[in-house]
Amino acid sequence: MRDEKCIFCKIANGEIPSNTIFEDEEFRAILDLAPATKGHALILPKNHFENLFELPEEIAAKAMVLAKRLACEMKDRLDCDGFNIMQNNGEIAGQTVFHFHMHLIPRYKDDGQTIEWDKREAGPEELESVRKQITGC
Ligand code: 5GP
Ligand code: ZN
Numbered sequence: 001m002r003d004e005k006c007i008f009c010k011i012a013n014g015e016i017p018s019n020t021i022f023e024d025e026e027f028r029a030i031l032d033l034a035p036a037t038k039g040h041a042l043i044l045p046k047n048h049f050e051n052l053f054e055l056p057e058e059i060a061a062k063a064m065v066l067a068k069r070l071a072c073e074m075k076d077r078l079d080c081d082g083f084n085i086m087q088n089n090g091e092i093a094g095q096t097v098f099h100f101h102m103h104l105i106p107r108y109k110d111d112g113q114t115i116e117w118d119k120r121e122a123g124p125e126e127l128e129s130v131r132k133q134i135t136g137c
Contacts, residue, residue: 001047008099012044026059027066032103036113039078039106043067049100051089067102080106084115 002009010016012028019031032040043063049055071083086103088095
């Protein structure tokens with residue numbers, strides 16, 4: 001399950017060289033070309049899934065286990081002070097490469113990065129209405 005036009009398919013399957021930090025039958029983890037911080041890495045499934053919505057649950061579960069494992073190793077080896085795991089789906093959400101991937105971003109005191117959003121007010125009625133919309137009951 002590859003997309004011939006997808007750069008992450010080529011990287012994940014070794015057709016384009018990358019700074020690989022982990023590889024098994026189903027995944028490759030690489031250093032991001034434009035790192036937010038030292039050690040910023042990406043977990044790529046070797047098969048092509050455009051985003052989280054297309055990702056089979058089994059691969060999603062394995063990706064999360066791998067993210068935890070790599071985050072623990074990177075925390076020890078890079079001596080970072082914190083860690084963000086990010087995953088963007090859709091252009092509006094910041095996705096620029098349409099092959100599912102997880103960002104592993106080690107955080108350091110004074111690294112100068114911010115991963116934030118504007119916090120808006122929502123009253124109890126709005127929250128209840130959204131809860132109903134999501135759950136259907
Ligand atoms: P997105 O914005 O889709 O969540 O993340 C895409 C990420 O892929 C970006 O952080 C970008 O720097 C990284 N990236 C894009 N093209 C390449 C590439 O060819 N090699 C590597 N290693 N990273 C890439
Ligand atoms: Zn792909």
